[in-house]
Amino acid sequence: MDILVIFLSLGLLMFFAYRGYSVIFFAPVFAVLAGVLSGLSPLPAYTELFMPKTVAFVKNFFPLFMLGAVLGKVMEDSGSAKKIALLIIRGLGKERAVMSVITTCVVLVYGGVSTHVVAFAVYPLAAALFREADYPKRLIPACIGFGSWSVAMDALPGTPQIQNLIPTKYFGTTAYAAPMTGIIAALILYVGGIAYMEYRRKKLVAAGEGYGTGHTNEPDPKAVDSGNLPSGFVAVLPLLVVLIGNFMFTKWIPTWDPSILKGYTTGVTIQTITGIWALIVALCLAIIVCVTMNYKKFEKVGGLGKCSQVAVLGSLLAIMNTGSEVGYGNVIATLPGFKSVAAFLMSVHIGDSPLLSEALMVNAIAGMTGSASGGLGIAMDLMGKTYLDWGIRAGVNPEVLHRIASLASGGMDTLPHNGAVITLLAICGLTHKQSYRDIFALTLFKTGVAFLMVALVMIFGIV
Numbered sequence: 458m459d460i461l462v463i464f465l466s467l468g469l470l471m472f473f474a475y476r477g478y479s480v481i482f483f484a485p486v487f488a489v490l491a492g493v494l495s496g497l498s499p500l501p502a503y504t505e506l507f508m509p510k511t512v513a514f515v516k517n518f519f520p521l522f523m524l525g526a527v528l529g530k531v532m533e534d535s536g537s538a539k540k541i542a543l544l545i546i547r548g549l550g551k552e553r554a555v556m557s558v559i560t561t562c563v564v565l566v567y568g569g570v571s572t573h574v575v576a577f578a579v580y581p582l583a584a585a586l587f588r589e590a591d592y593p594k595r596l597i598p599a600c601i602g603f604g605s606w607s608v609a610m611d612a613l614p615g616t617p618q619i620q621n622l623i624p625t626k627y628f629g630t631t632a633y634a635a636p637m638t639g640i641i642a643a644l645i646l647y648v649g650g651i652a653y654m655e656y657r658r659k660k661l662v663a664a665g666e667g668y669g670t671g672h673t674n675e676p677d678p679k680a681v682d683s684g685n686l687p688s689g690f691v692a693v694l695p696l697l698v699v700l701i702g703n704f705m706f707t708k709w710i711p712t713w714d715p716s717i718l719k720g721y722t723t724g725v726t727i728q729t730i731t732g733i734w735a736l737i738v739a740l741c742l743a744i745i746v747c748v749t750m751n752y753k754k755f756e757k758v759g760g761l762g763k764c765s766q767v768a769v770l771g772s773l774l775a776i777m778n779t780g781s782e783v784g785y786g787n788v789i790a791t792l793p794g795f796k797s798v799a800a801f802l803m804s805v806h807i808g809d810s811p812l813l814s815e816a817l818m819v820n821a822i823a824g825m826t827g828s829a830s831g832g833l834g835i836a837m838d839l840m841g842k843t844y845l846d847w848g849i850r851a852g853v854n855p856e857v858l859h860r861i862a863s864l865a866s867g868g869m870d871t872l873p874h875n876g877a878v879i880t881l882l883a884i885c886g887l888t889h890k891q892s893y894r895d896i897f898a899l900t901l902f903k904t905g906v907a908f909l910m911v912a913l914v915m916i917f918g919i920v
Contacts, residue, residue, distance in 0.1 A: 459495060459792065459794030460797060461794070462491050462495055462792065463491060463789055463794045463795055465494075466490055466491035467825050470785070471874040473487075474827055475879070481774075481777045484781035484782055485507050485781065488503075488789065489502050489507070491788065491789060491792060492788050492792065497791075497792075502788055506791060507787065509787070510787035510838065511784030514779065514783040514784075514834055515776055517626065517733075518619055518622070518623070518834075519772075520733070520737050521617075521619050521622060521736060522619065522772040522775055522776040522779075523768075523772040523773075523776075525569060525571035525772070526571045526573065526771050526775070527740075527768040528569050528571070528699070528740055529571045529575070530574065530764050530765070530767060530768035530771075531744055531747045531748055531755075532565075532570055532747060534754070534764050535747055535750075535751035536686040536687055536754060537693075537747060538565060538578040541564060541693060541696075542561045542578070542579055542582045544689055545560050551586055551589055554583075554586045554590050555600055557586060558579065558583045558586070558601060559600050559603055559604035559654070561582070561604065562601055562604025563647070564609075564696070565579070566604070566605050566610060566618060567608075567609035567617075568699055568700065569617045569696060569699035569700075571618075571772070572610055573771065573772075573775050573877065575604075576601050576605065576881050576885075579601055580676065583597050584675065591668050592661075592662065592668060593668065594672055595669075595892045596654060596658060596895060597885050597887075597892075598887055598892040598895075598896060599654060599892065599896050601881060602871065602877070602878065602881055603654070604650075606829070606867055606870075607646045607650065607867060607899075608646045611829070611864055611866060612642040613640070613643045614634065614639040614860075615700065615703060617632065617739070617740065620829050620863050622733060622736065623833050623834055624859040625732035626733075627729075628855040628858050628859045629855060630855055630856050630859040631707050631735075632703065632732055633707065633708070634856035634857075634859035635859060635860035636920075637919045638861075638913075639864075641913065642910050645906055649902060650899060650902065653895075653899065654899075657895055672886055672887075674884070674885065687750065687751055687754075691750045691751065694746055694747075698739065699739045699740060699742075702739030703735055703736050706736075706738050706739060707732060713731045718730075748761065778876055779834070782828050782832075782835070783834045783838070785826070786826065786831070786839070787835070787838070787839075799818070799839070802817050802821065803840075807915065808851075808915075809851035810851050810853055811844045811853065811858070812914060812915065813908075813911055815836075815862055816861050816862075816907055816908055819832060819862050819866050820832075820865040820866070820904060820907065822835050823836075823865070823867075823868065823870035824868070824869030824870060827872055827875040829866040829870040830866070833866035837862065844862075845858065857920055861914070865904075865907045867903055867907075868900065869900060871899075872900070873889055873893060873897075878896060
């Protein structure tokens with residue numbers, strides 16, 4: 458009965474999220490429902506269990522959500538994102554439309570543009586490219602989604618995305634944790650994802666399917682025009698600032714002085730916070746560079762005021778959705794049923810290593826919540842210290858714990874109720890029925906790669 462209560466609550470949350478209802482509102486509703494059915498009082502479950510973890514997540518990671526969204530918006534409004542996409546598209550050619558779209562998303566995400574923003578910048582160009590090549594439009598969401606939510610989101614070392622930063626607070630690592638593990642995973646993902654999408658494209662084209670007609674939300678056919686865009690150097694410069702700045706402030710700048718935290722009672726240590734500080738500084742510098750180099754272009758889109766307002770409002774929605782899922786997970790974690798599930802997942806391991814258990818735990822919670830960052834945040838908050846202590850006893854490098862956790866978060870999170878999937882399909886003017894099959898296939902592939910890396914790490918000891 459205890460476990461049934463959890464699955465009832467999760468099922469309702471997934472159903473309502475899939476139907477487009479606000480997770481910010483319904484996550485606490487179904488968390489409290491599960492609590493009441495398990496014997497908790499409703500108001501304490503909300504104010505003392507749900508809200509503290511929601512607020513803590515917002516406190517820890519809002520700067521990254523906000524700055525990533527602002528960078529994405531100034532890149533979009535300045536034409537920099539479009540210029541980068543055009544350079545890649547024209548370099549690879551329309552016959553490699555699938556690779557062009559995936560690669561463009563990888564570059565933008567690795568350069569610091571929020572995964573929530575990339576689809577808005579890339580979709581018009583992807584649609585124009587697929588239409589010109591007469592490739593099926595229904596493949597576009599899978600290409601954009603895979604490029605945004607896999608290689609550069611959690612695999613490549615140094616990526617500035619939140620899924621790569623959350624583990625730093627629990628394992629005392631940096632964004633560059635386990636570089637070889639990350640690079641190998643990224644190569645497998647990139648090659649395998651493109652191979653699958655090319656297979657699907659060739660199969661559909663051979664069956665006589667083209668771009669199609671009567672689509673909704675079709676972009677301007679002139680989306681690939683390059684008039685009045687910044688130069689390639691100016692467009693790429695902000696992304697380079699993020700990558701180089703993040704590396705310098707993480708690796709090269711003299712050790713951060715622990716005394717600067719003296720007097721603060723938040724409980725953070727210099728080892729757990731410097732990764733976030735480094736990225737905050739790098740993103741701020743990138744935004745300043747992009748705005749300075751393209752200042753006049755913002756006048757045509759309503760000015761910097763409107764640009765920043767749209768970006769910040771979007772980041773508020775994104776982090777509150779994720780924070781609500783983390784708060785939901787904290788309520789669920791106190792229930793007897795979850796303790797049984799957690800005990801089972803903790804018992805699944807090979808030898809003394811916690812890696813398999815960690816991958817299962819993170820992946821399961823990410824799938825349940827429909828959020829990579831939300832699932833990762835919940836799993837790390839609940840089990841991060843346990844996995845770290847277990848890993849130390851078993852001789853597992855904390856960097857590997859970090860990378861496997863990040864990779865696992867981007868697995869089953871993209872089930873149909875995932876907010877990013879729903880938004881992406883809406884942007885592309887397509888439905889789950891038309892396009893989700895390929896998104897799901899890549900979801901299974903991405904999930905499999907995380908467990909493949911667990912095996913490779915355990916067999917070959919790569920870090």
